[in-house]
Amino acid sequence: MTIVFAFAAAALFGIGAYLVLSRELVRVVFGVVVISQSAVLTLIASALTHGPAPIAPLGEGPVSDPLSQAMALTAIVIGMAVIALLLALIIRVVHAYRSNEIDEIAEAETERDARLERQSGAEHEREEAAAR
Amino acid sequence: MTALSIALVVPWAAGTVLVLLDGRRRLVGWLAVAALGVALVALVVLATSVASDESLVITTGGWPVGVGITLRADPLGLLFAILSLVVLIAAMLHEVLDGVRERAFPGLVTLLAAGLSGVFLTGDLFNFYVFFELALAASYVLATYGGTRRALSAALVFAAVNLLGTFVFLLSVASVYHVTGTLNMAGIAVRMANVDPNAALLIAVGFFVAFSVKLGLFPFHFWLPTVYTGARPAVAAILSGGLANIGAYGLLRFGGELLARELELAAGALIIIGSASILYGGILAISRRSSSEVIAYSAIGQVGYVLVAIGIGGTVGFGAAILYTVINALNKTVLFLTVRMRGVVIGLVFAFAGFSVAGVPPAAGFIGKLELFRAAAGSPALLLLLFVGSALSFVYVFQIYQYDFWREGRIGRPAGAAQQILIGSMCLLILAAGIWPEPLLALSHAAAQVLAGADR
Secondary structure (H helix, E strand, O other): OHHHHHHHHHHHHHHHHHHHOOOEHHHHHHHHHHHHHHHHHHHHHOOOOOOOOOOOOOOOOOOOOOHHHHHHHHHHHHHHHHHHHHHHHHHHHHHHHOOOEHHHHHHHHHHHHHHHHHHHHHHHHHHHHHHO | OHHHHHHHHHHHHHHHHHHHOOOOOHHHHHHHHHHHHHHHHHHHHHHHHHHHOOOEEEEHHHOOOOOOOEEEEOHHHHHHHHHHHHHHHHHHHHHHHHOOOOOOHHHHHHHHHHHHHHHHHEOEHHHHHHHHHHHHHHHHHHHOOOOOHHHHHHHHHHHHHHHHHHHHHHHHHHHHHHHHOOOEHHHHHHHHHHOOHHHHHHHHHHHHHHHHHHHOOHHHOOOHHHHHHHOOHHHHHHHHHHHHHHHHHHHHHHHHHHOHHHHHHOHHHHHHHHHHHHHHHHHHHHOOOOHHHHHHHHHHHHHHHHHHHHHHOHHHHHHHHHHHHHHHHHHHHHHHHOOOEEOHHHHHHHHHHHHHHHOOOOOHHHHHHHHHHHHOOOOHHHHHHHHHHHHHHHHHHHHHHHHHHHOOOOOOEEOOHHHHHHHHHHHHHHHHHHHOOHHHHHHHHHHHHHOHHHHO
């Protein structure tokens, strides 16, 4: 049983990692969501060692520790709130840069840095010339 | 008991209310400062009572021990909680005096304070994660403060990277529960000894990655310069002086107490990563020309010292790591707060904080470096590394000082009288800690004694 959960969590993490590395901002968020589900699944699986999940009505025999279910619920709620925050942030970024592509945003930032670099370089040369 | 509740509940309740109010009004800003002040007083009262006897452990909600969530106030947690609150109060005062620009700012800083105090004072692993997320969620929004394009894209990077870090942390929490069957940190520390070493090592790596991302150590640093330079000075001070403490605390608490055996195993690797961080941060800081960039790269270098000290281990190593974290947080706060201001006092303060970063007496940084040298006394290579690191920091700090203050390269407005007093008093705190270091030394040694792994 544990091995099934382990593979499922690993697969989710892998899919999430693939999405996080993509170029669209919304896909990055989806990647984070999938990775968070991988963590939640691990949390649920971490206590499923003594029997079936403790869901009422309880069957015969021992059931697993229900604490991890409570933790998983908390983690899901926190994850949802944070993802909502991240999506709101992305809306603002898309409005500010008028783009949903990471490359274009990075390009805008690089241009800005290059401009500053040229400025300080020109200043430096003027100072050098004045010193000579 | 009541002091502990006040320290956690007051900032949380105040933050929830203040987020709803218009923070641009002065009154709201001052209310937030007052709430943080109350929490700080409660923590100091708690610290005096804990210093006299054993650390305080409370099980919340009147549950039997082992069932309820435990809160724990010991010297290590209290020292970090007090440090973070001092930094947050300074940054908040600075921003309130300057004029708050966005309505949520005071409430978010107060919530961040609640999250940080919770992280440092909890004795329960999952509760640690909850407070951790509270602090981080507040700081994701704080990173957008100012609302410029740059701040927004920096906040996006910050939020995405740190979210991944927290999920790695959560994976490790789940694994710990799987192998030990408890969430109580004291219980985990005991049961970890019987766990399969391979599983324990994997868990330890997960925690290390999660906390290194927070600290901005060398291979995990890539988000840090963007965020610290994109954010406003007060936010940069809060992130580097307040939030980054979680990383140092986590490495100390999890490495020194919960996973002491794994820390010992990985000591060499930690020292190597720390050294790489010191050199990388120092060299890149020299290549930069704007003060916020220099300080951001310097932050990467400075946390390297903390990691090296943790790698050395033992009471001396952990003590040095704790002391250096405290001093580094104060230095970074002062440096970031002065980034966009001009004036004679600001120049003096910047130079003095620069002395502290480089480790020149009488600034507190000297004491921090001295402790590091003491911890590394056995190894000539490490002594050389520390020396090179200090030399690099001396060069970058005064290169940027010369550029900003002698050639008037600094953009910004002259500081107001109240802000000068605030920054001056933070600077005096660093001076006082350098001239009379005994209390801080005693505190950091008491904090290091808490960690079980310090016995080796």
